Amino acid sequence: MGNGTPINMSWAGLMQILLVVVHLQQIICGSVRFSIPEEQAPGVLVGSLSEHFRPPYQLLTQKYLWMDKNTGDFYTTEEKMDREALFPEETKTEECIILHNAVVGPSGDLIQFAVIIEDINDNAPHFENSEIHLKMSEDVSVGTSFLLDDQALDRDAGYNSELSYQLEDSDGVFSLTVEDGPVIMLVVQTALDRETRDMYQMTLVATDRGTGPLSATATLIVTVTDVNDNCPSFSPDSPRSVRIPGDSPKNMLVAQVRATDPDSGSNAAIVYSLSPKVSEQAKNLLSLDSLTGSIRLTQDLQSDSSEELLLKVLASGHHCPPADTQVTVSVLHKANQELAIKIGFIVEHQNETMVLPENQPPTVLAVLELEGDSRFEGSSIAIEGEVPFTLSPQNGKYLLSTSKALDYEMKREHHIFVVVHAEGSVITHSRRAIRVLVADVNDNAPIFVQSHCKLEVEENNQPGMSLLKVLATDADSGYNGRVTYSLDKHTSSIFNINPNTGQLSVSAILDRERQDAHTLTVLAQDSGSPPLESAATVSIQVLDQNDNAPVFITPHFIFFMPENVKPFAQVGRVRVTDPDEGANGNTELHVVSSSGPFVLDNTLGTLHTTTDLDRETHDRYELYLLASDHGHPVALTSTARVTIFVEDINDNQPKVVLPSSNSSCQTVSQTAVTGTIVTKVFAIDADSGLNSEITYTVVMPDPVQNTSPFRVDSMSGNITVAQQLLQKDLGMHHLFIVVRDGGKPAPLYTTVWVNLLVNESVGPCHLDREPTWSGTADLVQTPQKTQICEAVDIRSAQLTLLVGLGMILVSTCWLVATVVLHLKQRRLHHKNRGHIEENEIPLRLQDKYY
Numbered sequence: 001m002g003n004g005t006p007i008n009m010s011w012a013g014l015m016q017i018l019l020v021v022v023h024l025q026q027i028i029c030g031s032v033r034f035s036i037p038e039e040q041a042p043g044v045l046v047g048s049l050s051e052h053f054r055p056p057y058q059l060l061t062q063k064y065l066w067m068d069k070n071t072g073d074f075y076t077t078e079e080k081m082d083r084e085a086l087f088p089e090e091t092k093t094e095e096c097i098i099l100h101n102a103v104v105g106p107s108g109d110l111i112q113f114a115v116i117i118e119d120i121n122d123n124a125p126h127f128e129n130s131e132i133h134l135k136m137s138e139d140v141s142v143g144t145s146f147l148l149d150d151q152a153l154d155r156d157a158g159y160n161s162e163l164s165y166q167l168e169d170s171d172g173v174f175s176l177t178v179e180d181g182p183v184i185m186l187v188v189q190t191a192l193d194r195e196t197r198d199m200y201q202m203t204l205v206a207t208d209r210g211t212g213p214l215s216a217t218a219t220l221i222v223t224v225t226d227v228n229d230n231c232p233s234f235s236p237d238s239p240r241s242v243r244i245p246g247d248s249p250k251n252m253l254v255a256q257v258r259a260t261d262p263d264s265g266s267n268a269a270i271v272y273s274l275s276p277k278v279s280e281q282a283k284n285l286l287s288l289d290s291l292t293g294s295i296r297l298t299q300d301l302q303s304d305s306s307e308e309l310l311l312k313v314l315a316s317g318h319h320c321p322p323a324d325t326q327v328t329v330s331v332l333h334k335a336n337q338e339l340a341i342k343i344g345f346i347v348e349h350q351n352e353t354m355v356l357p358e359n360q361p362p363t364v365l366a367v368l369e370l371e372g373d374s375r376f377e378g379s380s381i382a383i384e385g386e387v388p389f390t391l392s393p394q395n396g397k398y399l400l401s402t403s404k405a406l407d408y409e410m411k412r413e414h415h416i417f418v419v420v421h422a423e424g425s426v427i428t429h430s431r432r433a434i435r436v437l438v439a440d441v442n443d444n445a446p447i448f449v450q451s452h453c454k455l456e457v458e459e460n461n462q463p464g465m466s467l468l469k470v471l472a473t474d475a476d477s478g479y480n481g482r483v484t485y486s487l488d489k490h491t492s493s494i495f496n497i498n499p500n501t502g503q504l505s506v507s508a509i510l511d512r513e514r515q516d517a518h519t520l521t522v523l524a525q526d527s528g529s530p531p532l533e534s535a536a537t538v539s540i541q542v543l544d545q546n547d548n549a550p551v552f553i554t555p556h557f558i559f560f561m562p563e564n565v566k567p568f569a570q571v572g573r574v575r576v577t578d579p580d581e582g583a584n585g586n587t588e589l590h591v592v593s594s595s596g597p598f599v600l601d602n603t604l605g606t607l608h609t610t611t612d613l614d615r616e617t618h619d620r621y622e623l624y625l626l627a628s629d630h631g632h633p634v635a636l637t638s639t640a641r642v643t644i645f646v647e648d649i650n651d652n653q654p655k656v657v658l659p660s661s662n663s664s665c666q667t668v669s670q671t672a673v674t675g676t677i678v679t680k681v682f683a684i685d686a687d688s689g690l691n692s693e694i695t696y697t698v699v700m701p702d703p704v705q706n707t708s709p710f711r712v713d714s715m716s717g718n719i720t721v722a723q724q725l726l727q728k729d730l731g732m733h734h735l736f737i738v739v740r741d742g743g744k745p746a747p748l749y750t751t752v753w754v755n756l757l758v759n760e761s762v763g764p765c766h767l768d769r770e771p772t773w774s775g776t777a778d779l780v781q782t783p784q785k786t787q788i789c790e791a792v793d794i795r796s797a798q799l800t801l802l803v804g805l806g807m808i809l810v811s812t813c814w815l816v817a818t819v820v821l822h823l824k825q826r827r828l829h830h831k832n833r834g835h836i837e838e839n840e841i842p843l844r845l846q847d848k849y850y
Helices: 004-030 280-285 334-338 794-832 834-839 845-849
Strands: 033-037 045-048 057-059 065-067 073-076 097-104 109-118 131-137 145-147 163-168 174-179 183-188 199-208 215-225 241-244 253-256 271-274 286-288 294-297 307-316 323-331 340-345 353-357 364-371 380-384 389-394 397-402 413-422 425-439 452-458 465-469 483-487 495-497 503-506 517-526 533-543 556-562 570-573 587-594 598-601 606-609 620-629 637-647 655-658 665-669 677-680 682-684 694-699 710-712 718-721 731-741 749-759
Touching: 033 045, 057 065, 163 174, 174 199, 241 253, 253 323, 271 286, 280 286, 280 307, 286 307, 340 413, 340 425, 353 364, 364 380, 364 389, 380 389, 389 413, 452 465, 465 533, 483 495, 495 517, 556 570, 587 598, 598 620, 655 749, 665 677, 677 749, 682 694, 694 710, 710 731
Parallel strands: 033 109, 131 215, 241 323, 241 425, 353 425, 452 533, 556 637, 665 749
Antiparallel strands: 045 073, 057 097, 065 073, 097 109, 145 183, 163 199, 174 183, 199 215, 253 294, 271 307, 286 294, 307 323, 340 364, 364 397, 380 413, 389 397, 413 425, 465 503, 483 517, 495 503, 517 533, 570 606, 587 620, 598 606, 620 637, 655 682, 677 718, 694 731, 710 718, 731 749
């Protein structure tokens, strides 16, 4: 028990120290933070733990990042980090952080580090409603501001989510002001008049402030409401005088006055009334409808005489003085009622309604004839009002025809009122109404609201992305005005258009490097017979993204460079291409790993030496080049390997290894047989190839005293006994040997003396001094290739000639004797076999096999 307390206290102290260490490590780990823009491609370097912790490294979760266990570098994976998807509830001012756990160090410590996902401008603003409606009174003062509650939203953060607004197609009537908040106010710039224009349709554009700004649009529709700023007035076509027969029935419509008020709604309400000055007789016979302005009979007429009734009609509006008009009603005697208009229709009709196709030239529609009391001479038929029809008298009758081609799009229905004029007045009861319906023909081709649209789209889009919506209208009706959309047959199949809505989309990923612009021809065709169509052009400019890394023309460049070139000599040219455009396609070259004296001209892409090259010191060099573009948001890179072989030139002369000096001496026994190798000349050359191939040549000293009994092999340098050593060969032999290489254009050489002492006994050999060469100094150009001491005196030559002639004579005699013996032997052989030659069959084996 006495020893227990210190042990427990020791363990408690260790635990406290451990907790302190862990806490300190957590503090350190908590301060390790990295950041990366969202939506990065796979393989982008995010950061490295090597600056904070020792290897090895292991990342516990690898959904968005993977880590090199040796270097601690960690990179993005195929799973892209979308800030808005990962943190949909975060406010735009808060950092979006992903915590990662890793095991680091030799002891396997668990650490946690933060990766901040930085926002990029990958979300365009959007309006919740595509149309914003606003109402304002026409008497609103200039400078009045109206709050627009429908603001655009942007899911990005920072500058990428800050929006600016612009108003288009306002014609100077409205403007925008944006205050802090932001608060968007629509300001009235000019006076409004509902009767002139009751609606304004504008485009509200919201644009973010990010790099490569994105925008959205909404249609702003302002409806101008009416105020009572106009008073009623009678129409010019309101009747001023009418005639009615004396036996007209009760409730017959005598006339209908018409007044108008340009205002709308209750402000345009008109109340008709009779002036107090109208006579009591007129009030008793005629009544006026206060709402419609219809004047009717209050009783049946039985009048045998003519009379006139004068009516003064008032039209009153709210807070307006009444407008007035005067109508004279002439009551005729009964005989006038027999006048009537007889209509003979020429074109198809039903219930006095004719249907006439539009665009027809002036056409006769009917024949009109006046029937009734013949006492009214000078009566005629006329058309009331301004209508595109005429009456032409023809032999007491009238031809009703069109005065010009009818246009369905201008007016679809016409009413022709034909009346009788007699005694200078209109006989009201004889009025005939003829209705003409204009039938539509397909005479209007669809018209595009915008005949040429320009659009910019970034490459690498999502397949199926909507581009824009085209709109065409057709003034015809029914099937003639039903418009469908299509693309020209020469348009690429990757583009599609909704035939009903005109929504244009692209079904494939656009690649600017393959095609940077597309021109689409959109056709709008109606459903008439035959159909009519029109065309619009959509020009799509594909914007570049940095999606192509620089590419070397070969991954491995090989150059050959002769040694001993001057410094800054050009080694070769390195070419790199990048199909992107602008900064995304501007490349820069760097030497990232080099083992030699080379520098890169980044402008021309050429490699140069910085010092002299020596093949014997270094015969080849390896270096690596890095090509980087200036793309945004991340520059792309690629590497290439460069191998430079240093070519040899003949700048080293052979170096003799054996013999070690010109004063070396070798003793040769007199008993050495022919072919015995007595010594060897050996040399080396630091060059390569032909420049290092060595040959050995003996140069004969002058004068020559004796024939040398030694021979030198030109390739191996072996010195052998060329003939039997005689008594006369005893003594010292000095061989002057030239050692040459095979260099071009002129070989290099060195010389050496080989000193051989022929003696009866083998013993040490010594020279008092080195031999000297007394011959020509031009050993390279004019070497003597003869063997050592091959020059002989005249007596020796004569003796050699005699011996040769003797041998030729003996050989000739021997040949003659041999031929004679052969002929004798052959003749004897033929005699012995002659009796059987008839039974033998000769075989030509010799011809067949030889």
